[in-house]
Amino acid sequence: NAGVMQNPRHLVRRRGQEARLRCSPMKGHSHVYWYRQLPEEGLKFMVYLQKENIIDESGMPKERFSAEFPKEGPSILRIQQVVRGDSAAYFCASSPSQGAQPQHFGDGTRLSIL
């Protein structure tokens, strides 16, 4: 399967714990976008990364959220000290170059906070 791979598909955390979401882009893609979908809403942009660089993090909450895309390995979206409001579906998309469309999406990680 050469598509965008996200894991885990489902993640349950208690309030105050850390959540780590992983995304492996499509083969040949080095640009990764993270989006969040709250219940009954559309997807909202969070962050755009290239290998080893954060290009645009204008959609990221100022605290507790961070993202990285190391030279080797998947992109990681990290949420520290999770709260109930972090419960959402988190989707990763990739593209072969900056601005190239369409972006190809993974099946998401559904994060539930107890």
Place this chain on the structure above:
Amino acid sequence: DQQVKQNSPSLSVQEGRISILNCDYTNSMFDYFLWYKKYPAEGPTFLISISSIKDKNEDGRFTVFLNKSAKHLSLHIVPSQPGDSAVYFCAAKGGGTSYGKLTFGQGTILTVHP
């Protein structure tokens, strides 16, 4: 500030008839528009797109129309099939320093009845 709006939360259509999904936007800097289809528990799948320099793009049963002066686009599906039942998202990409991030509408649930 909802820059991309899909004002119909749901649409019900008989199999074989036309489905028309609508989308309005407010940001005149958007230069590329996409439609994605999403099934439950899956990621969005790209359907069709249109550049702002065009007013129509067709791909099989799917046609997207863009009216720049009205800041409005629509997706036509003809003929509609039960397998088309899904959530449809309109998305827009800005030019310049937007880095390709997408702004999504809230989605329209399409139900095609046999």
